[in-house]
Every structure is written in structure tokens, then in C-alpha cells.
Amino acid sequence: MNDSSSATPPRLLGTIHGPADVKALTPAQLPQLAQEIRDELIAVTAKNGGHIGPNLGVVELTLALHRVFSTPEDQLVFDVAHQGYVHKLLTGRGGEFFRKLRSTGGASGFLCRAESPHDSFGAGHAGTALSAALGMATARDLHGSSEHVVAICGDAAFTCGITLEALNNVVSSTKRLIVILNDNEWSIAKNVGAISRYLNRLSTNSTYNKLHHDVEAFFKSFPAGVEMNRVYHKWKRETKDFFVESSLFEKFGLRYIGPVDGHNLDALVKNLEFAKHCDVPVLVHVLTKKGKGLEAAVNSPEKFHGASPFDPVTGESRKSAPGTPPNYQDVFGHALVRFAKADPNIVGITGAMPSGTGLSHLAAEVPRQFFDVGIAEEHAVLFAAGLATKGIKPVCAIYSTFLQRAYDPIIHDVALQNLPVTFCMDRAGLSPNDGPTHHGLFDLAYLRCVPNATVMQPRDEDELVDMLHTGLNLGSPAFIRYPRGAGLGVKIKDAPALLPIGHAEVLREGSNIMIWALGPMIQDALALAARLETEENLSVGVVNARFVKPLDRTLLLSHAACIPLLVTMEDHVITGGFGSAVLEVLQEADCPVALERIGWPDKFIEHGSNVETLRAAYGLAPDDIYRRILGRWRNLSTERVEADV
Numbered sequence: 002m003n004d005s006s007s008a009t010p011p012r013l014l015g016t017i018h019g020p021a022d023v024k025a026l027t028p029a030q031l032p033q034l035a036q037e038i039r040d041e042l043i044a045v046t047a048k049n050g051g052h053i054g055p056n057l058g059v060v061e062l063t064l065a066l067h068r069v070f071s072t073p074e075d076q077l078v079f080d081v082a083h084q085g086y087v088h089k090l091l092t093g094r095g096g097e098f099f100r101k102l103r104s105t106g107g108a109s110g111f112l113c114r115a116e117s118p119h120d121s122f123g124a125g126h127a128g129t130a131l132s133a134a135l136g137m138a139t140a141r142d143l144h145g146s147s148e149h150v151v152a153i154c155g156d157a158a159f160t161c162g163i164t165l166e167a168l169n170n171v172v173s174s175t176k177r178l179i180v181i182l183n184d185n186e187w188s189i190a191k192n193v194g195a196i197s198r199y200l201n202r203l204s205t206n207s208t209y210n211k212l213h214h215d216v217e218a219f220f221k222s223f224p225a226g227v228e229m230n231r232v233y234h235k236w237k238r239e240t241k242d243f244f245v246e247s248s249l250f251e252k253f254g255l256r257y258i259g260p261v262d263g264h265n266l267d268a269l270v271k272n273l274e275f276a277k278h279c280d281v282p283v284l285v286h287v288l289t290k291k292g293k294g295l296e297a298a299v300n301s302p303e304k305f306h307g308a309s310p311f312d313p314v315t316g317e318s319r320k321s322a323p324g325t326p327p328n329y330q331d332v333f334g335h336a337l338v339r340f341a342k343a344d345p346n347i348v349g350i351t352g353a354m355p356s357g358t359g360l361s362h363l364a365a366e367v368p369r370q371f372f373d374v375g376i377a378e379e380h381a382v383l384f385a386a387g388l389a390t391k392g393i394k395p396v397c398a399i400y401s402t403f404l405q406r407a408y409d410p411i412i413h414d415v416a417l418q419n420l421p422v423t424f425c426m427d428r429a430g431l432s433p434n435d436g437p438t439h440h441g442l443f444d445l446a447y448l449r450c451v452p453n454a455t456v457m458q459p460r461d462e463d464e465l466v467d468m469l470h471t472g473l474n475l476g477s478p479a480f481i482r483y484p485r486g487a488g489l490g491v492k493i494k495d496a497p498a499l500l501p502i503g504h505a506e507v508l509r510e511g512s513n514i515m516i517w518a519l520g521p522m523i524q525d526a527l528a529l530a531a532r533l534e535t536e537e538n539l540s541v542g543v544v545n546a547r548f549v550k551p552l553d554r555t556l557l558l559s560h561a562a563c564i565p566l567l568v569t570m571e572d573h574v575i576t577g578g579f580g581s582a583v584l585e586v587l588q589e590a591d592c593p594v595a596l597e598r599i600g601w602p603d604k605f606i607e608h609g610s611n612v613e614t615l616r617a618a619y620g621l622a623p624d625d626i627y628r629r630i631l632g633r634w635r636n637l638s639t640e641r642v643e644a645d646v
């Protein structure tokens with residue numbers, strides 16, 4: 002897939018078709034390759050957007066990994082896998098494929114087993130690498146084979162409970178595992194919590210640093226090819242004090258190596274070689290600079306963690322079209338600030354995503370009522386439950402996809418005890434460039450079955466504020482889902498409304514067809530209704546369902562009693578979603594009305610250039626839906642005529 006058609010003499014990157022080509026380069030050529038990789042990363046992400054900061058930070062580390070290990074025989078398991086672009090460029094996924102990064106037909110923004118045999122484990126959610134790598138290492142031991150397994154975890158991965166659960170099990174599961182701690186001090190925002198402070202002390206502690214230099218010198222004293230285990234044991238003896246004083250990782254039974262300069266290829270290769278020959282699990286602590294090579298990214302690591310398209314020279318974000326309405330996340334964030342200022346019991350909780358969720362506004366304006374708990378969604382929800390028992394009104398702002406991780410605390414701790422926690426689930430619906438790990442397409446299905454839950458979705462940003470106000474006053478668990486990106490640009494009322502629970506809103510009357518729609522699908526439904534009326538002379542109504550649970554049973558059954566065709570539209574999987582909720586009500590009432598359910602099929606939806614492209618690929622473009630509704634109406638009319646005859 003590499004592009005070697007360039008007229009200018011081939012750059013080194015163009016000659017890299019796989020890891021063997023990386024190994025064939027001389028050490029002196031590596032800095033040039035690193036520079037070319039950085040140029041490519043910047044050019045592609047400036048155009049397509051993407052995780053530029055994390056990738057610029059791991060150029061040398063990834064090169065060193067491919068110099069020392071041999072994929073796909075050896076397994077590299079990247080945590081979150083948003084920092085796998087360099088790995089892609091070194092494993093035959095460069096050229097045009099990479100230039101279409103995160104777009105239809107191009108490379109995924111994450112690692113993915115279906116994309117390459119060099120991707121030993123797919124990801125997109127944080128904190129999975131260590132457990133998965135431990136599973137692979139244990140399987141290797143069971144099989145009696147000898148490949149290496151390397152988990153590459155960011156410092157923020159150690160704020161995840163799962164990483165710590167895996168750490169707790171390493172020594173009881175295997176004797177051979179390499180963990181790279183890629184420490185750049187940043188999560189998306191600055192990393193938080195005690196472990197982050199500990200890592201900071203570890204990397205700036207002069208004893209450790211001195212020791213690291215001593216280790217370098219120690220290695221230099223051995224001739225090439227020396228038996229590494231002997232070296233290791235001598236090193237261990239000579240650094241006994243260090244191991245006794247020991248790092249946190251030593252207490253978990255892993256040998257700690259580091260800190261290593263993550264931009265010094267020679268030091269990286271040497272330490273990885275050493276780790277490769279250890280017969281105990283090791284953790285190599287590598288210090289990297291997020292955004293290295295792009296000044297704007299070094300200066301603004303949070304903005305450039307996952308950037309929208311930007312100017313490659315200045316780093317300025319490409320301006321959105323003039324007049325673009327504010328994003329849902331910011332409307333939510335500002336509304337929460339307003340409510341929190343009026344009520345000191347209202348607090349906002351994020352799992353390491355202050356800016357993505359809009360809680361950064363709360364952090365800036367009412368910091369006492371803001372909590373960033375790290376990448377710890379389970380803890381975030383339990384923490385909220387605890388707060389709620391004492392009269393605090395917690396708002397958990399967690400993307401729909403990441404809330405999946407907190408499913409048990411939602412049921413067992415919040416809902417079972419009927420605690421008043423408000424959940425604000427951004428990125429509900431499609432997240433097109435990110436793909437299947439990030440689409441928020443399952444939340445209705447996983448929440449609808451939970452007793453005590455109220456589940457809603459606003460039609461626009463003003464209704465989002467009403468729903469937040471309603472949730473905060475509900476006295477039981479409230480879940481509000483809303484999509485990625487800009488709202489409709491409607492005015493936000495000065496005083497929010499308390500919505501009557503379980504009441505839908507009729508936006509347009511109709512007698513032939515009634516479309517019950519949710520959230521962003523309402524705009525499509527209104528346009529379809531108008532078109533069906535103009536082109537087919539059909540009377541089509543539209544309902545803003547607002548509540549998926551409790552559903553407006555009364556209104557629904559009244560429609561079912563006199564309107565021949567009902568349609569549901571949702572940005573969610575069809576299985577178990579809003580349409581299924583409607584179907585259940587109709588079935589329970591023995592109501593024989595025709596129902597057409599529009600939603601995403603029972604499949605994992607890949608990444609794509611935009612929502613429109615993906616909708617078209619799955620027959621969900623407005624024209625497709627139009628044809629589907631019309632076809633159903635015509636069939637129905639034929640059946641009725643036949644029945645009359």
C-alpha cells in the first residue's frame with residue numbers, strides 16, 4: 002500500500018513496506034526516517050484531523066519497538082490504540098491508505114485486527130492493553146511457544162481500574178511480559194491523581210535518573226552478543242539498593258527499567274533489547290513529549306491530543322463555517338455552570354474528558370464543584386452514587402460509548418438504590434471518523450431495561466438544557482443522550498422548562514403516517530414528512546418522542562388506533578432501541594398497526610468520512626428512508642384493498 006510513485010528520489014519512508022525494512026536500515030538512517038514520519042503525520046492529520054499529539058510523541062519508541070521485536074510473530078498491544086499511526090506506517094499501511102486516515106476506505110484511526118496482522122489487538126477505549134497482553138502471554142506459555150508480548154500503555158492508562166487489576170495479576174499469570182509505560186504526563190488533559198503524581202516523582206527523582214545513566218554505562222562495558230540473563234542478574238545485584246527502595250511496579254512483581262528518554266533511539270533500543278531478554282515481567286518507563294516536532298502541539302497538548310483539521314505550519318484550527326451553531330457539549334457545559342452557580346450541591350464529574358464533555362467550563366468557573374477522576378468511568382459512577390446519598394446532585398458527563406464500562410454501577414449502585422444521578426451522554430449516535438469503538442449506538446438498548454431509569458433525548462440544544470434541568474429535579478436516575486457536534490442554533494430560553502416525564506411532543510399532525518423520531522432524526526423526519534405530502538399527497542405527522550423511557554404510551558396508542566402506518570427513527574442500533582420500545586408497547590396492547598423501524602442494523606459500523614457517507618452505505622440516507630416509508634405505505638395500501646375485496 003506504500004506510495005512509491007513519487008518523481009523525487011524515494012524518501013526512506015517510501016521504502017518501508019514492513020518491519021523487515023525498518024530493521025534493514027542503519028542506525029544512522031533512523032533519525033531521517035523519524036523526521037519523515039513526523040512530516041507525514043502532520044500533513045495527514047492537518048487535513049483529516051486525528052490523534053496527532055500522541056503519535057508525534059511515540060515516533061522513536063515505535064521505531065525502536067520494530068527494531069527490537071518482530072511483528073506479527075511478536076505481539077505489540079497498544080493501549081487505546083490512538084497512538085498506532087506510526088506503527089501503521091511501518092507495517093505496510095502508508096501511502097494513499099494512510100492519507101485517507103479516518104476517512105471512508107482509508108486507515109482506521111485505531112488499531113484493528115481486521116486491518117492488519119500486525120495489529121494483535123484492536124482498541125479505542127483506554128485501559129485494555131495490559132489485560133489483553135497478559136492473556137496473550139499466558140496463552141503463549143500454555144502453548145509453549147516463545148514469542149514476545151509487549152503492552153504499550155500511556156501514563157493515563159494507569160488511572161484505569163482495569164490496568165491496575167491486570168497489574169495485580171501479572172506475576173501470577175506469566176514470567177515473561179514487557180510493559181512499556183509511555184509517560185508524557187498527559188491524558189487528554191493533564192493527567193490526574195496520585196499515580197500520576199507518583200510517576201512524576203519517579204521520572205524527576207535524581208537517584209533514578211542517575212541510576213539510569215549508570216545502567217547505560219554498565220551496558221557499554223559488555224561486548225555485543227553477551228548472554229543477557231547474566232547481564233541482567235549482575236545488573237540486579239549491582240543495583241540492589243534500587244530494587245529494595247523499589248518502585249510501585251516492583252511491589253507488583255515487575256522489574257522496573259527507566260526512566261528512559263523516549264526520543265533517544267539508541268537508549269530505547271538498548272533498554273528494549275535488555276527487557277526482551279529478561280525472564281521476569283518488566284516495565285520500561287519511557288518519557289516522551291506529546292506533540293514532539295510540532296510546536297503548536299507541544300504548547301497545547303490538550304488541543305492536539307485529537308485535533309480537528311489544522312494549518313500544518315501555524316497549528317491554527319481550520320475555522321468552522323461562519324454561523325455554525327455551538328456544539329451540544331458546550332451548550333451543556335454552559336448550562337451546567339449556570340445551574341451549579343445557583344445550587345452549590347450540583348457537581349460535574351468527568352472521566353478524563355473535561356473539554357470533550359464541556360465540563361471544562363465548570364472547571365474554569367466553579368472548580369469546587371468539578372471532579373476529573375481520570376479514565377475511571379466505573380469509579381465516576383460509584384463516586385456519583387456516593388455523593389448522591391448525601392444530598393449532592395451529581396452530573397456524570399460521560400460519552401455514550403465510554404459509559405458502557407460503567408454498566409454494573411449504573412444498575413447495581415445507582416438504579417437499584419434509585420439515587421438521583423444525572424447522566425449526560427455526549428456522542429450518542431454515530432462518531433463517523435472514529436468508527437466502531439466510538440459510535441454511541443447502544444445506550445438506549447442497555448439503559449431501557451434498567452428499572453428506575455428515565456431515558457431522554459432532546460430535539461435541539463434548548464431542549465437539552467430543559468432535560469438537564471428536568472434530570473436535576475427528578476429525584477431518580479436520569480439519562481440524557483445527545484449527538485456529537487453542532488446543535489441547530491436555536492435560542493436557549495432564559496428559564497429552562499421542567500418537562501413532564503414521559504410526554505412526547507407532536508410537532509406535525511398527520512393522518513396517513515406518523516413518524517416518531519428521536520433527537521437529530523427529528524429534522525430528517527420533518528423534511529421527509531413535508532416531501533411525502535408534496536410529492537405523494539400523503540398526510541404525515543411527526544412526533545418528538547423526547548422520552549424513550551417512560552415512553553408516551555397514551556399518545557402512541559392513540560396514534561396506533563387511527564393512523565395506518567407508524568414509523569420510528571433513531572440514531573441507534575435497531576436491536577433493542579427506541580423502535581423496539583414502541584414495538585413492545587404496541588404488542589402489549591395487542592395493537593395490529595403497521596410499524597416501520599429505521600435505525601442502524603445489527604452490525605458494527607466501520608469508520609467513514611462523515612455521517613452522510615455511512616448513512617448512505619447502510620440505506621439510511623434521507624432518500625433511502627423516503628423510499629422505504631413510501632414502499633411500506635404502498636404495500637399496506639395494496640394489502641388493504643385486497644382485504645376489502
Ligand SMILES: Cc1ncc(C[n+]2csc(CCOP(=O)(O)OP(=O)(O)O)c2C)c(N)n1
Nearest residue numbers: 055125126127155156157158187188189353
Ligand atoms: C474508557 C475510555 N475513556 C475515555 C477515553 C478517552 N481517551 C482517549 S485517549 C485518552 C487519554 C490517554 O492518555 P494516555 O493513555 O496517557 O495516552 P497518550 O494519549 O497520552 O499517549 C482518553 C481519556 C477512552 N478512549 N476510553
